[in-house]
Each structure stands twice: as C-alpha cells, then as structure tokens.
C-alpha cells in the first residue's frame with residue numbers, strides 16, 4: 001500500500017543559519033493517527049508547514065516529501081494542497097467569513113463546487129462535527145471548542161487525504177477537549193497531530209515521533225515512547241498522567 005506521507009531526508013533551514021529540520025525521514029500509513037511531539041523550537045510547526053507546501057519558498061529539485069506517493073514539487077503543489085488539510089492552532093487565523101456556512105464553504109468553493117453540491121458538502125461537514133444548524137451564526141461569536149470544530153468542518157469539506165492538526169486541544173476546557181478528541185478519534189483520514197498535550201496524544205495516536213532541535217530522536221508505539229521517562233526527560237517532555245501508573249520500559 002502507498003504511504004499517506006513519506007519524508008525522505010527532509011532538510012530545512014530558515015535563512016542562512018538556523019537549521020530547523022535535519023534530514024528527517026519517516027513514513028505514515030493511510031488511516032494512521034500519529035503524534036508529533038517535542039519541546040518548543042523542536043521543528044514541529046516547520047515540519048507541518050512543509051506537508052502542504054507552505055515552506056519552503058523554493059521547492060528543491062529532489063523531492064523530499066511524498067503525499068499518497070506523489071512527490072511535492074511545483075507542478076503537484078495545487079493538487080497536494082487539496083489533499084492535505086491543515087487545522088491551525090488559533091481558529092481566528094482560519095475563520096474570516098461572516099457566517100459559519102461561508103467559512104466551511106470557502107475551501108470547496110476554491111475547488112470549484114457551487115450550488116446544491118456545495119450546500120450538501122457544507123451540511124455534511126457540519127453534521128460530522130456536530131454543528132448542524134450553525135450555518136448562519138457568526139464564527140467569531142462561538143466558543144473556542146465550537147470554533148475549532150468549524151475549522152475542522154472547513155478542512156473536512158475539502159475531503160483531505162491527510163489531516164494536519166497543530167495543537168488542536170490547547171486552551172480547550174475538558175468538555176471541549178473531549179468533544180474534539182471524540183471527533184478526531186473516529187475520522188478515517190490519516191491524521192498527524194502536533195501537541196504538548198501528551199495525555200491527548202496518548203489517547204488519540206497509535207504512534208509518535210519525537211523531534212528535538214530539528215532531529216527525529218525516536219518513533220514508535222505511543223505508550224512505549226511516552227512511558228520511557230529517560231527519553232521524555234532528555235527532550236524536555238514528561239510522561240503523561242494517564243501513563244503514570246505504568247512502569248518504564
């Protein structure tokens with residue numbers, strides 16, 4: 001089966017000095033939900049931004065990123081942007097329309113949907129995130145949890161093959177967090193979640209990748225990696241509460 005995401009020695013530096021990613025190679029299978037963890041400045045956001053071509057400004061001649069087998073290059077960029085949906089940490093970066101309907105419709109409209117087909121896609125996406133009936137509400141007057149779900153609906157409306165989530169649960173109250181986790185848990189799409197919330201990562205992701213200083217330090221079964229206290233400590237992380245009762249491996 002073709003991997004949903006494959007990175008082959010992805011290397012990136014900001015400007016002339018700051019190397020943010022050091023030859024990262026990894027593979028994520030279709031349908032997997034994986035976590036990307038590491039301290040601040042580890043390179044998580046930089047890696048996520050690469051997945052749909054936000055970076056770099058000039059794509060390298062030798063592709064290092066493959067989405068569903070397709071190399072990311074200038075020619076494939078529009079197609080790959082369509083296949084990789086990104087949910088940003090701050091919903092206010094993503095929601096800019098006067099109504100929830102318009103926000104969710106924005107992506108599919110860009111891809112040419114109109115009329116009844118557009119209406120149908122928006123209705124289905126809002127149903128998936130349990131926000132049916134919110135179409136005419138202003139996205140700016142919703143709770144943070146609801147805003148995140150509108151963002152998720154907007155991304156799902158584009159039917160992505162890969163869903164990229166940057167800190168999806170940060171600042172959510174326990175109920176908002178549970179509701180979002182429940183939705184993410186049941187999605188069939190390949191999901192990549194970058195977060196400091198390791199209890200959430202433990203609950204949601206079957207595999208994790210540990211990044212530090214732009215290097216891929218470790219990867220493997222989520223519970224095994226997160227229960228490795230020496231590894232967690234060495235990279236500015238902490239074994240999550242939900243695994244505290246377990247002995248280190």
Ligand code: ADP
Nearest residue numbers: 014018020038039040041042043044045046047
């Ligand atoms: P994380 O998401 O894990 O906190 P980032 O990907 O944001 O890490 O950052 C990785 C490294 O790249 C850090 O050292 C950071 O200072 C640097 N960096 C991030 N964005 C920029 C930028 N726009 N210009 C220069 N350096 C940057």
